[in-house]
Amino acid sequence: MKRVFFLILTALAFVVPVGGQSIEEVNFEELSPLLRQNNDTTYVVNFWATWCKPCVEEMPHFLELASELKDEKVKFIFVSLDFPTQKESRLLPFIEKYEMDERVILLNDPNSNEWIEKVSPDWSGAIPATLVYRKESSSFHESSLSKEELLTIIKSMTL
């Protein structure tokens, strides 16, 4: 009986997503409105993937700042470039492990030549890459950022 119960649990584990989480999967056209919201909030849009080592290394800086600035008009959007086939096996467990309750979106749009330029003409396509914007002001960085660097960039949006 115990064994049957265990089997059922195992079966359930494959059916139910990790921690009951789900994640929004979009193409670039669906993502783009989030890159130009015109209000008095500063948006930090980080392009990353679980397989990208420097992205994973800088993630704690972003999450710490997100938590410290949660009462400010600053919003974080994490755009994952993980392979859609690895959503369940890699992305969801990562989100759970890092307690990323900030907004994570999976960008599934393989023809990246069509949209990299639209995020920023300064972007070659390497990740991590971060776009910080508020209204018409924006700042794009194709590099890892320290917590201090990111904070300086966010502050510069409201100067």
Added chain:
Amino acid sequence: MKKLMMSLAVVFFAVAATGQGYAPGDEARDFRLKNVDDGLVSLADYPDAKGFIVIFTTNHCPYAVAYEDRIIALDKKFKEMGYPVVAINPNDPEAYPADSFENMKVRAEEKGFTFPYLFDETQEVAKTYGATRTPHVYLVNKEAGKLIVRYIGAIDDNYQDASAVKEKYVAGAIASLEAGEPVYPKETKAIGCSIKWK
């Protein structure tokens, strides 16, 4: 002062990320790098080649891995036409042990690479060319004894699925060279793993 240091740091990162590098039409430099067979390879070793598909790639990067079979196919198809593939790993193995010279040998053997897989240990070639990510392709054409960069960018327009590719950028650029037409495309962008500089 601290703020100034910070601004300098930000500027430094920006420069390191974009670098200078080549644009289509620039003359490319030859190099002499260690191959996985322990020999040294330079473009001058191929007097009969019409040009080269120089690809900066790595072992560890999932985007590069997704393209491995397509890189082998490119070499098989275009070597006969005079444009062999020359692959170069520019990554810092301290940061990515998977990209060490020893592991390059293992990968080349496992996948049966039909082309040289060179180690850019000092990262000078990648910096000179302006590679920022892997995979990053430079199609170089021999013109009047010079090596001229004719295309920079991705292999095709779908890293996820070779069978869903609509446009083969490298093949297209070579076809226009062969036809004596203006090269199209000249430059494309693609998501890739950033090269870890020493």
